[in-house]
Amino acid sequence: MPHQRLNPDTLYRAAGDVYSQIVRSEAGTQWHIAGMVPLDRNRQLVGEDDMAAQVRQVMHNVRLALDAVGAGPEHIVRIHIYTTDMDRFMTQGRELLYGFFGDAPPASTLLGVARLADARYLVEVEVTAVSG
Template identity: 80%
Template sequence: MPHQRLNPDNLYRAAGDVYSQIVVSAPGTQWHIAGMVPLDRERNLVGENDMARQVEQVMHNLQLALDAVGASAAHIVRLHVYTTDMDRFMAEGREPLYRFFSAAPPASTLLGVARLADARYLVEVEVSAVAG
């Protein structure tokens, strides 16, 4: 894999080591995947008012997007997570999201927002990925 994941000793550690502070990528193909939301193929909301279920659907949609370009979670170098309820995300949504990345955590930012495109969405995830 052309990515080097760094957590310098002189910088604070990622909480639970679930993300990398720095990801260095060699030149290669880049993919910037739009925000994935908790909709199924027919645009039905999955997991209304259920943070964990919405995160699972978002990650399923992300996997479908990666599959479409022949990429995997290991290619993801940048992750932005937007949530309308930070406390619920930390309690219920964090584990299914970070399980997706397991051994190759990307550089990550978690943002609390007032609202997403549909008021029923609790979470949205966008990523950038690179293949050498």
């Protein structure tokens, strides 16, 4: 079965529509959610130079993506977190991000990077969810 690609209206559109926000693959049902950044659905940056505000927006976008496919945080099995400021993430964003999962924490990778797609982004998160 071919992959199903989704770009829900509740999320910001990919610049140039060069990637899908969500890709569905068969095998339980796996949901591969593209890197979520701190943009609202109108592509406006939320929380310039504010780690906590950016983490909240990123995880809000993760929730919108999960809602679009009928999944929840408990279905996330893998998360990749990219940050341009590890110290600020650890003190201002870590608890906010991981609190999203409650009692169902996923496997996780946290990476410090020199820069994200927009130099104003402090954090980006991609997840894999499995449901069904």
